[in-house]
Amino acid sequence: MRAETGGLIDKVVIVTGAGRGIGQATALALGRAGARLIVNGIDAGALDETVAALAEIGAPHVRVAGSVADWGVAEALTAQAVERFGRLDGLVNNAGLHYQAMPWEEDEAQVRSTVEANVLGSMFCGIHAIRAMRGQGHGAIVNLS
Template structure:
């Protein structure tokens, strides 16, 4: 089931999209522009950013390119400011830029570990903080972060998954921080056959083949929806689009029922695990949880 969106759902809006030189980011930028928004196309690669922006302009949209390394606090600030200076406001931010590297724990090297954290977590936080400051000042705005199914646990991607779990937590917390200001913060968990999928396939061989046939463009309608007023009641959510499947992500939570004791000992804890918790231990890895809607 779907509700047709107004063709110019984002008319009059100005949106910054990071990592939009190619792949998912470029697909988001094209869709956001087609929905009527002016777009600041960011990428660390100047030529890629200009190529995406030029394609939007050639199609009749409004866009400018702005190369920047979002792991630099000042560059992230200038990126957000570019949108305000160019288009008069910042109505939306899509925190898409990311870095992906695979390693088993015993083989992990410090350089890719640090770069993954810097881009995925620090860069997302830096752009978000600078954007949210301006959104509070202007009294409106939407942030769409990008998480990943990897945050649930997947072999050889612990560091990447940890950064994406951090992005999910930023989403939950920022949504609460911004609620009183009328600013919404959500996250998407996209799935597509991109360079990341290729890296995974190269690392794991045939066992790593995934996302075949899933074009980046399939994820773009979700971004447009979350940026638009159609999602005015949605905030603090992680939404996954996996080809034909649309689903909500769960939030971290403590399981009920809890067990209580005035003086926990090692033996008492062991008894609880042996008699109760053993039946409720949570499986690791990417999975789904069924929920029921009660009348």
Template structure:
């Protein structure tokens, strides 16, 4: 018996790297998988690999930036396999550039795939999941959300995904649907695009797949609204934004009072000035 026996899941960006690993692992755990990628050739090959290994899979090439296609993708899972029990929003882009050298068209494309693509698929899946009273959404986060120099657009997209994950978890909890995000470290095309990647060639995408399969399974029934960091040998939960102490109260603040507060009481609470170049 596999932990995903009887479940049907959609995995975006599943033609290569992490998405491919997630799709193969979910199928090995018993799920029927609809694999998506913008590249028809690679996604067709992944679906064929799964079927050749005795699993159930179908290929759905297309862009999740198109909300109409996102609905078709999720509807296909329901039509072919009877439900959509899981959605893994893995499709994403990354590029590096300091702010003054950012290309607006390239930045727009990244935001459209990473943020709107995730949102489009989430909207499409949530309707079915709420109606059936169960489901699990797993989003692709990144520790870059704290702000990585030379990757501001990518960082912003991952901050948006973290916020969506927390909000979705709140919206969906009473309907029996969960939403979490994973922040993996794996040697993929996106990692190589980082000017200072955190991983190395030993960090295989296959190492990351068990966490996603766990989150899709009923074993994770009590886990929602979490941002999880994972790499070989290391697993931990990232905290959500919180107020730092001390909290200063006065009846009146002028500019000099504020300057004095930052120079004294609030000085220790300030975030480090050094840019986040290397992310653990």
């Protein structure tokens, strides 16, 4: 049974990093509240678990696997929202990377992938989302870090 939260029923929301943790919990909470979701994650297997849970609660959703640090993936999230549900009401920028190494133990590749996912990923998703939201005159973006 879905919670009747009023403001989220039929809202179209993208949740990045939805394969686990806060992103998964956010996607499931939004789904229970009646939102229609575009869920994203870089780990396809983890994302499939979220998709299965959304299907179980009857939440309409679209799965878009891949890194939000890829301009095309970020663009596809908004495109899927508009194509499938007709608009985009919200974006939850949750995707991010972190390594367990101490900062002085990281190498260039780790630093680059962290910055690309944590900074560029949020920017890329935000840019595409804002383009859709401006055209419709409304929308909300939440950035988590």
